[in-house]
Amino acid sequence: MLALVAALTLTACGQAPAATRQADPAAAPPAGFPVTITNCGRTLTFDRPPAKVVTGYHPALETLLALGVGDRIAGRTNFSESAFLPGQKEQYDKIPEISPTIMLPQKEVMLSQGADFVLDNAMAGFDAGGGYATVAELDAAGSPVYILGGWCSPEETLEFTLDDTFTDLRNLGRIFGVSDRADRLAADLRGRLEDVRERVSGRPPVKVLATDGGKGPVNAYGGAGVTHQMIVAAGGRNTLADVNSDYTEVSVEQISAAQPDAILVSEYATLRGEKMPTVRAKAAGILAIARNSPAARDDRVLPVPVAAQHPGYRNLLAIADIARFLHPDAFSR
CATH class of the missing domain: 3.40.50.1980 (Nitrogenase molybdenum iron protein domain)
Structure with missing residues (x-):
């Protein structure tokens, strides 16, 4: 990654x-x-x-x-x-x-x-x-x-x-x-995760493609590592779960066949001082490849800060945002 x-x-x-x-x-x-x-x-x-x-x-x-x-x-x-x-x-x-x-x-x-x-x-x-x-x-x-x-x-x-x-x-x-502070922070985060789990429990998992863009091959997130864990916890099903990788390249054919309901796109503006493609630009390329998918039909795309896709407590916070995107009805109450 x-x-x-x-x-x-x-x-x-x-x-x-x-x-x-x-x-x-x-x-x-x-x-x-x-x-x-x-x-x-x-x-x-x-x-x-x-x-x-x-x-x-x-x-x-x-x-x-x-x-x-x-x-x-x-x-x-x-x-x-x-x-x-x-x-x-x-x-x-x-x-x-x-x-x-x-x-x-x-x-x-x-x-x-x-x-x-x-x-x-x-x-x-x-x-x-x-x-x-x-x-x-x-x-x-x-x-x-x-x-x-x-x-x-x-x-x-x-x-x-x-x-x-x-x-x-x-x-x-x-x-x-500062163990007391750490315990309080952990308890708060566990409470947030439990709330998400209760809200999405029993709902059909949403098919998710997580990607960092590319026209072929495509940079994407397989069935291991941080991003996969976030998808599953948020009530999603990773369409590349059978790919034993965290961040990897997959073929255009795999993306086209994935038929995702929703797409997560890594969001960052710069990398080592270089201007990077916007989320919208990366999403457009992926949606063109997966043009027949439900995600393309509904233009269903969520930016995910790349910092949340690395170890640190932000990935636990991001799970709730992903869950709201995947299961908006579960958060209407």
């Missing part, structure tokens, strides 16, 4: 244990610390909450802002792909930008940040071949890395479930010493 899901199999999983840098080795750990968690097969131990955090792709920043620890974020990447979540643009603007793209900065700049915690949701930003600081190098510098959603390798992106987001919230709550 985008540059963040490049097929980069890095050595991050199975790295040596990491720990946060000690501000004062003689000081007693705060209540509830030390905290030990596992992530990408690595053991991370924190003697105190991180105080100088760097975040990668925007869903990582969003999740920390939702947990109320935005004052601990010392650097972030650029986000110009889609709309911000309510109330977060003002906080985003106050945090220093250390990269003009959605990716973490190059190695020298990254290591110079002196971060005591790095949060991202893919391994692409830690690829030595791309000039980035590796997880091992950041560990050695006292900047332990946490990857959201269990996206530790290309294979593991296919294993994502919505429960992984709740695991991340629980882990981040412990790491930052």
Whole structure:
């Protein structure tokens, strides 16, 4: 999915244990610390909450802002792909930008940040071949890395479930010493999901094609990963459920034969500074291919912010929006 899901199999999983840098080795750990968690097969131990955090792709920043620890974020990447979540643009603007793209900065700049915690949701930003600081190098510098959603390798992106987001919230709550806030946020999100499930329960699933456009082959979302999980939770049936992939290319013939009732189109304005096709333009191409489908007949298209299609709590919020689109009658009461 985008540059963040490049097929980069890095050595991050199975790295040596990491720990946060000690501000004062003689000081007693705060209540509830030390905290030990596992992530990408690595053991991370924190003697105190991180105080100088760097975040990668925007869903990582969003999740920390939702947990109320935005004052601990010392650097972030650029986000110009889609709309911000309510109330977060003002906080985003106050945090220093250390990269003009959605990716973490190059190695020298990254290591110079002196971060005591790095949060991202893919391994692409830690690829030595791309000039980035590796997880091992950041560990050695006292900047332990946490990857959201269990996206530790290309294979593991296919294993994502919505429960992984709740695991991340629980882990981040412990790491930052805000478990009560994390529990409240998780309870709110679970309540929203349960409301959706109750509303769509018993209704026939709507056949959905999720796509990122293309004239042939077409970029689309198969039956594994974040987007597929969102479709199913919202009361949909992924027409490409038999394709064992998250983000992949499928033939024009497959799109034509899918006969979707509705189409979800990834929405983002820029990617690494390049202007991207609008949702309407991408949808027009897909509807032309699937011209005989119910979705084409009804022009039934929903933009989905691409940030919601990556690990972070936004994907849980987006499920309700997708469900309203697929089952509007279920939300009329």
